[in-house]
Every structure is written in C-alpha cells, then in structure tokens.
Amino acid sequence: MSDIVFLNEAERNLNTVLTVGTFDGVHAGHRVLINKVVESARERDARSVIVTFDPHPRDIINPGSDGIRLLSTLEERAELLADLDVDEMVVIPFDRDFSLLTSEEFVRDVIWEKIGVSEFVIGYDHHFGRNREGTIETVQNLGNELGFDSRIVSKQEVGSRTVSSTAVRKAIQNDGDMMLAASFLKRNYILNGTVVHGDKRGKHIGFPTANIMPQNSKKIIPKRGVYAVWVRVDGKYHSGMMNIGVRPTFEGEQETLEVNIFDFDENIYGKEVQIQFVDRIRDERNFDGVEQLIEQLNSDKKSSKRILKNRSPHIAKQFK
Template sequence: MCVRLPGNQRLPESLRGGVVAIGNFDGVHRGHQAVLGRALGEAEKLGVPALVLTFEPHPRKVFRPDEPLFVLTPPKMKAKLLAKLGFAAVVEQAFTREFATKSAETFVTAILEENLGIGHVVTGFNFHFGKDRQGGPAYLMDAGKRYGFEVTLVDAFRDEDASIVSSSRIRSLLAEGDAVQAGGLLGYRFTVQGEVIGGQKLGRTLGFPTANMRLPADTALKEGIYAVRFRRADGTLHDAVASFGRRPTVDDNGAPLLETFLFDFSSDLYGEVCDVHFFGYLRGEEKFDGLEALVAQMKRDEAEARALLAGVRPLSELDAMIAF
C-alpha cells in the first residue's frame, strides 16, 4: 500500500533514508515510468524504501489559474498507480506561490534533508526547482555531494516514433477521443475515478441502466461513446459502454456526465467510488429523432463495445493490474 503524506512534515523513521523520485508525474505515463522504474530499482538494490515526492496542485494551476488544466491523474488516482508500481509512499508537497519563492537551497535543506531524510534522488534530466528555477541538475548534483545523498538523472523517454512522451501529448489525444494512442503513451488504459451518483433514471426505463459519475470540470475528454471497463470498489471488473457528454437527445442543457452501462449487471452502485478504464472511442454524441432511434443505436453501441473488449490484451504489467 502506498500511503499519502504531506510534504511539510518529517517522515516517519521507517521511511527515511529512502530513494525518492521527484516530479509532478501527472499521468504516470511511460516517460514518468522510466524515472519511477529507476527509483524502484535503486531502492531494491539498496534495500531501502522507494518514495515519490510530487507537488499538489499542479504548478500550472497556481501560476495560470485562469487557464483550465486537464489533470490526467488527480492525487488519489496518482497514489493508486504508484502503489501498483511498488512505491511505499507518495509525499504531496503543497505547491503555493509562497512555496515557489523558496530558494533552491531551502528546498534541499528543508524538504529533502529535514523532512524526507533522503539517501538518493532520482529525477528527470531537466528538473528545476527553487525561486526562478535557480536549482537544476548541476545544483542538485552538487547538493548531493554536500549533504551526502546520491543523485541519478534520467534522460527523456521517447516512444517508438522517437517522440518524447509527455502529459500534454496525452491530453491532446484524449481531447480528440483517441483513447487507444493515449493508452499507448500512458502504458495503461486512461482511467477516471468517481462516486456513482443518482440520475434521471431514463436509462433504466430504456433497458440500459447506467452508473453515473460527475468528473472534474477540467476533464477535457472528447464527448462521445466509449468501450470501457468498470471496476467496482470491491475490485470486481465489468465490461461496459460509457457515454461522456451532455445527452443531447434528452437534456440539451445538462452538465457533462459519465454514464456507464455495465453488461450483464443489475445491482445498486450508488455511493460507491469506482474506476472506469477507457479502451476505445466508438462514436460522437448524436441527437436522435426520439427514444426508439436512441435505443436502437445503444444496442449497436453495446454490440460494438462487446466485440472490441473481447479482443483486448494488457499493454503492460501496470495495465494488467488495473484494467484486467
């Protein structure tokens, strides 16, 4: 289990002296996994805990609050993925404008030394920290020599097309509805988490009862119909088809909602916090001439989703753990 800890407190002795991967890691994508995997390897070699130091909220939200940012992995989802990878703890450093004014030396002494008691840092080759980004790789290497911790820098990870894997690339793909390519860059199927809430129950009357979730307002996922898998709070997994959008046939003014129809399932899910894994985009939202046409299309969507999900295979060990 990966525990979530605040960054302004001294770590318990059992976690001090560990290997710490530092970064925002929004998406925990394959590029991030190159850094995270190196940290896990060093920790195993040394026989010490493996930890992650990250920053919440995302710095872009602090410096550009008026610009919506589609966060791929909110804190709970990020911690869940890091736990699956094998980390003992994720330390969430509160990122504020005040924190951003602290010097690079203060970051090293107050955060890395005093609070974390690190033995080894692993981070990307372009990691910068401290006021005006005054701390960089060379500064961190020198600080390690002065304070007695090791530093490992990891080069940028490139995909099969020799392009750098980034969270912004993945956001763009999801905004286009390309769940397949987004999953390829993530190394696992894009996943959202939310509490199942009550709805209008129209789907139930049509023979397609849905589990409804409101996602964060900044979720810039293309609206439409997706083949998905739905994991309940008890761990059980169900193939499903999901609609993300504003339901133009029945509710022109509705707020965006994720509505998931679980195949061969009829239990009550209200109040459960569940995960939805996106495997493929089927079609965009449409406005139909009445409910009969809508139901006919929903049946076609179900058949297409069943066929797609019948042939999927894990993208990685992480994907196998969360979506299979």
C-alpha cells in the first residue's frame, strides 16, 4: 500500500514529481496521468507523489446536496496507487477554508512550501483552486518563478482511455454492469468491509453467508441483485457469490450485502474482507418458497463458478 500521509505530516522534499486530483476510483483516465508521474520520478530518481483530498470536494462545495458516492475509500485508493508504484499519497483535508484558496495560493503555499516539487504533472484539461480558476498556465508561470518544471499530459496521450468517474458510477450503481465498470477501471470494482452478524438464515438452507458492513457509508453499492465475486480474507482470495437486496422471499425490508464463499467454513466475524465484483448474474427475485430459492441458489453457484473460472482476482501488491 502506498503510504498515506496527511498534509500536516508531509515531509517537504523538492526532489518530487507529483500530480493533484481526487482520483476517485483510480480509473483508466486517471492511470494515464499517474503513470506519467511514476515514469518521470524514475527518470529523475525522485519521489512520486499523488496529492488528493478527503472528503470529496463536492461534499464541501455543494453541502446542500445528498453528497457524492465514492468509487474508492482512502484506503482503497492507497492500495490502487501502490499497484501503480506510487511512493506516497498526500491527503489534504478538504474543508470550506481550503476551498477558498486561489490556484496560486494552492501551488505556492501548499504544493511548493509544504510538499515540495521538482516537476508538476497536469492533465490538458485540468482546472483547480477557487472557482476552478487554475489552469496549465498557472502551473507553468509559477514553475518559472519558483523553479520547478511542468509536464502537460496531452489529449492525444489520454486517447481512447478518457473516461469519467460519473460514467463508472452509473455502470455500477444504476446498471450493475460490473464488466463495463471493470473496463473503465482496468480492474474489478472493489468494496472493503467488515463481517457482521446476520440472522443466519443462509446457513439453515445450505448457503451460509457473511454479512458485510461497508468500510465507508458513502461507498457506492452496486445495483440490487446477485453477483459472481472474489472475496479476500486474510490475504487469500476465494470464489463466491453475493446478494445485494432486501431478501423478499423472507419478507425483508432492510438492504443487506451477503456473500456466500464457496468451500469455506472459517469463523470470520469481525474480520476485514474485500469483495471484488466480477459480473452480475440476475435481479433480486421473490420466490414462492424456500425450495424454489434453494434451486435458484444452486443455479447461481454454477453460474458464478463458470464466470470466475475465466476471471482472476486483482491481487494487490502487498498481498502477492
């Protein structure tokens, strides 16, 4: 996992190549920029740093809204950045006062004075600072004044890999299209959570499940239904299937996330696990009775195993 360093703990080091952004989900478009940072840092024998924010800026700038759903928590983001060989993730606590900084104040007082930079990598269309006034020219002008280089990632370099976090959210939350989401993310969509106690009904019908409480309440939950998934427990990956919904056959009302891990009988209550969503099998349904439900679950299990046979889990570097 890349080191998570909050701004007040950051060590100033001028021999640093960095870029700035929310990078929610670390999708394919983000990766182009991040890879440029890592490549340049290697060429310069410098530190590679991604500067990001928490909470998501939109939650502060538009406080009256319901808030934005996250594709990645801070911990998940750090893990994804580690896979791209980033040295550090510097987190800026985003609040109202910070949102009022001008772009010049941000570069001069935060990036230059507190983190340090020898090269600032910026996307061709990136805007930042109060009222999104900062542009490529802002970075270039301040680089000339303070003594750091700027590197522009052009539209041509991004190419067909241009994708928005909004498009990824729609694929997951509205459509449950995990294959499309994976093509945007260049990996399976992940959800980290804690195993909590449920009503144990799955165990009584031969399909014991682990109830998952997401690590972050703002994390995007896929559309209700049944999914083929990989489950990471204690650094090991297991195949399984997950149901997201209210379990209408048992007249449930509250949405739950339940995963049946195949060929697994360990006690994992209280443990942190990671779910990797591979494909959506079907909608949630109301069955006429338990026998019909069991028949469908057996079919779901076969479908999941067939899907997972050809789709490996994304194995994070710290668990290789």
